[in-house]
Amino acid sequence: MLDFAIYSITIIAVWSVLALSLNIQFGMTGLVNFGQILPFALGSYAAGISASLGYPWWIGALAGLIAAPLIALLVIMPAQRLAQDYWALITLGAAEIFRLTVLNAPALTGGADGLVVPRFIDPTLAMSVALAVLAVTFLLAQRISSSPYGRMLRVLREDEILASTLGRSPIRYQASVSVIAWMMAAAAGVTYAHITGYVAPSSFTVTETFIIWTAVILGGPGRNIGVIFGAAIIQLLGVSSRFVAQWIDLPPDLIANLRLASFGLVLVLMFLYRPQGLIPEAKQVHDAERN
Amino acid sequence: MKMTGLPLAFCSVLAVLGLQGPARAADPIQIGVIANLTGQDVKTSVQMSRGVELAADDINAAGGIDGRPIKLIVEDSEYRAQEALNAATKLYNVDKVEAAIMFGGSSLMIPVAELARDKGKILINTSSSSPKLGNYPGTLFSILPLDDILSKELGNLIADSGAKTAAVVVPNNAFGLGVAEAAAAAFEAKGGKIVENIAYTEGQPDYRADVQALVKAKPDAIITAGYGDDSRTVLRNVRELGINATWFAAYPSILEVDNKEWMNGRLLGVDNGGYSQGVGKAVQDKYAAKFGDKDILAHVYYGYDAMMVLAEAMKKGGTDAAAIAKAMPEVVKTFDGASGKIVWDDRGQRIDPPIDVLTYKDGKFETTATRN
Numbered sequence: 001m002l003d004f005a006i007y008s009i010t011i012i013a014v015w016s017v018l019a020l021s022l023n024i025q026f027g028m029t030g031l032v033n034f035g036q037i038l039p040f041a042l043g044s045y046a047a048g049i050s051a052s053l054g055y056p057w058w059i060g061a062l063a064g065l066i067a068a069p070l071i072a073l074l075v076i077m078p079a080q081r082l083a084q085d086y087w088a089l090i091t092l093g094a095a096e097i098f099r100l101t102v103l104n105a106p107a108l109t110g111g112a113d114g115l116v117v118p119r120f121i122d123p124t125l126a127m128s129v130a131l132a133v134l135a136v137t138f139l140l141a142q143r144i145s146s147s148p149y150g151r152m153l154r155v156l157r158e159d160e161i162l163a164s165t166l167g168r169s170p171i172r173y174q175a176s177v178s179v180i181a182w183m184m185a186a187a188a189g190v191t192y193a194h195i196t197g198y199v200a201p202s203s204f205t206v207t208e209t210f211i212i213w214t215a216v217i218l219g220g221p222g223r224n225i226g227v228i229f230g231a232a233i234i235q236l237l238g239v240s241s242r243f244v245a246q247w248i249d250l251p252p253d254l255i256a257n258l259r260l261a262s263f264g265l266v267l268v269l270m271f272l273y274r275p276q277g278l279i280p281e282a283k284q285v286h287d288a289e290r291n
Numbered sequence: 292m293k294m295t296g297l298p299l300a301f302c303s304v305l306a307v308l309g310l311q312g313p314a315r316a317a318d319p320i321q322i323g324v325i326a327n328l329t330g331q332d333v334k335t336s337v338q339m340s341r342g343v344e345l346a347a348d349d350i351n352a353a354g355g356i357d358g359r360p361i362k363l364i365v366e367d368s369e370y371r372a373q374e375a376l377n378a379a380t381k382l383y384n385v386d387k388v389e390a391a392i393m394f395g396g397s398s399l400m401i402p403v404a405e406l407a408r409d410k411g412k413i414l415i416n417t418s419s420s421s422p423k424l425g426n427y428p429g430t431l432f433s434i435l436p437l438d439d440i441l442s443k444e445l446g447n448l449i450a451d452s453g454a455k456t457a458a459v460v461v462p463n464n465a466f467g468l469g470v471a472e473a474a475a476a477a478f479e480a481k482g483g484k485i486v487e488n489i490a491y492t493e494g495q496p497d498y499r500a501d502v503q504a505l506v507k508a509k510p511d512a513i514i515t516a517g518y519g520d521d522s523r524t525v526l527r528n529v530r531e532l533g534i535n536a537t538w539f540a541a542y543p544s545i546l547e548v549d550n551k552e553w554m555n556g557r558l559l560g561v562d563n564g565g566y567s568q569g570v571g572k573a574v575q576d577k578y579a580a581k582f583g584d585k586d587i588l589a590h591v592y593y594g595y596d597a598m599m600v601l602a603e604a605m606k607k608g609g610t611d612a613a614a615i616a617k618a619m620p621e622v623v624k625t626f627d628g629a630s631g632k633i634v635w636d637d638r639g640q641r642i643d644p645p646i647d648v649l650t651y652k653d654g655k656f657e658t659t660a661t662r663n
Contacts, residue, residue: 004384103463112464113397113423121409198402203372242381252365253337256328
């Protein structure tokens with residue numbers, strides 16, 4: 001039981017980092033990124049490829065943290081002259097292109113068979129690393145949120161033209177926040193690869209992106225602690241419903257479908273009665289004269 | 292300093308849900324089953340799970356294992372690697388199962404095998420045929436033969452049919468590519484020529500762009516492997532293009548046929564066989580009686596045999612994982628199950644299974660030959 005609890009906390013920590021990375025893009029800046037699984041996959045594959053070539057783990061981690069911001073800049077390059085709505089399409093497409101590329105490059109990525117990555121044998125170590133990555137990410141996200149930079153991101157979210165009239169370049173802010181967010185997600189990806197011991201294209205689909213989105217929307221976009229709460233609820237619903245299902249004496253396939261249906265029902269009810277999220281973003285009032 | 296405060300608090304919640312005491316002599320022996328009961332390829336997976344259930348019923352009816360009944364704990368993998376790991380971690384850590392029987396592709400089977408190896412547990416594979424599964428000797432045992440054995444027979448069948456050229460149309464995954472590689476090699480070894488290779492990405496609503504190349508290639512035969520709605524769409528798209536070639540499939544019974552009249556006599560294949568006799572026939576009858584379903588896929592037999600081999604190993608060696616791992620290769624030597632005799636190589640991977648040659652006629656597959 002203790003091992004399972006440790007494992008669940010580890011997974012919650014990884015998905016919380018992903019939720020935070022999307023939150024500073026969408027929750028704070030208003031960037032609709034439907035491909036947030038891409039930097040996560042970049043980090044995971046950097047760890048996997050590095051391991052398959054016989055390099056130590058830190059080379060893979062470094063490669064992931066370098067590749068993610070570079071690819072972020074490449075992906076958002078075509079978005080510079082487009083409205084924010086197009087970010088969704090561009091990022092969604094980029095994530096799928098990456099998944100299909102790794103699927104079709106078996107010599108480097110293992111193709112559909114994927115790559116085996118050295119696992120953390122000690123579950124406590126895995127949890128400690130995941131929590132450490134979460135702590136760093138959370139502190140960074142909090143720092144951004146409370147800084148003048150974060151306030152400008154929120155101005156961008158509310159009105160891009162207003163931000164421009166203040167002499168700020170929206171694309172610079174959007175690019176910089178994307179770079180930070182993608183590095184966070186890449187760090188989560190590296191950690192995840194060493195937790196699961198395996199990377200394959202099937203782990204980085206659109207479904208995974210929407211799990212991150214659900215966590216952010218459920219927890220409260222714009223609120224860092226809220227999205228961590230959202231990620232925890234999503235993962236705990238999945239885990240706890242397995243135990244509840246075990247009590248019910250019904251055919252396993254029916255239970256499995258009921259389990260997913262109940263999961264969906266909880267989310268629908270949440271969105272109906274608490275659309276602002278469980279821990280909504282607090283309204284910030286700044287007195288310009290005092291500041 | 293060990294970070295145990297947080298997990299302990301977390302445990303107190305989960306313990307309410309899954310607390311267990313120490314095992315007693317008459318306590319059930321818990322066996323894990325991991326199957327994608329939701330997500331893709333559900334029908335095959337559910338049938339595998341039911342096959343395990345039938346075997347557990349038979350074992351319990353015969354007095355269990357040293358008087359202890361089998362209790363199955365079935366977990367859904369959703370056909371996602373992380374959910375498969377969640378399921379396996381729960382089974383191995385919380386339910387304390389020593390062995391789990393699993394359905395899923397290599398992208399699910401390999402991470403669970405990694406976990407099982409690290410924890411010193413047993414994993415029995417009933418569905419994945421990637422050669423990488425041979426990397427877990429003593430941990431992972433396969434009831435399903437690896438792709439290259441059955442696919443080699445598929446290539447020989449195509450050459451024997453008189454076809455001179457063939458095209459490959461398979462899903463771009465470990466299963467599809469494994470079948471394609473071995474079948475094409477066997478076909479070419481007998482003088483055939485592969486004129487087109489198509490590996491499609493699963494989950495598309497339409498595959499005309501992928502299969503369009505067949506119009507120009509004009510193959511005598513099409514080598515395929517697939518399952519579910521994807522296979523139905525591929526078959527329909529190729530028919531709509533007016534391509535008249537004969538289809539040769541690995542495990543044809545898991546294909547979803549699009550148009551029964553069109554495919555009548557046009558779809559052949561090879562599958563692990565011997566199901567229509569002896570134990571296989573008895574399992575068919577039990578399955579139909581219990582689940583009211585006569586449309587039985589091969590994975591019912593794999594699930595049944597997985598549970599039976601595991602039970603035999605537990606009877607012979609004991610119920611802990613190390614004893615099971617030691618006894619498994621011994622018990623299969625005399626085992627004759629629903630999927631025939633099982634021969635394992637030294638890695639616990641199945642070789643030399645009986646193989647049926649199947650032809651699709653009047654809406655169902657007929658066994659036209661069995662190669663033992």
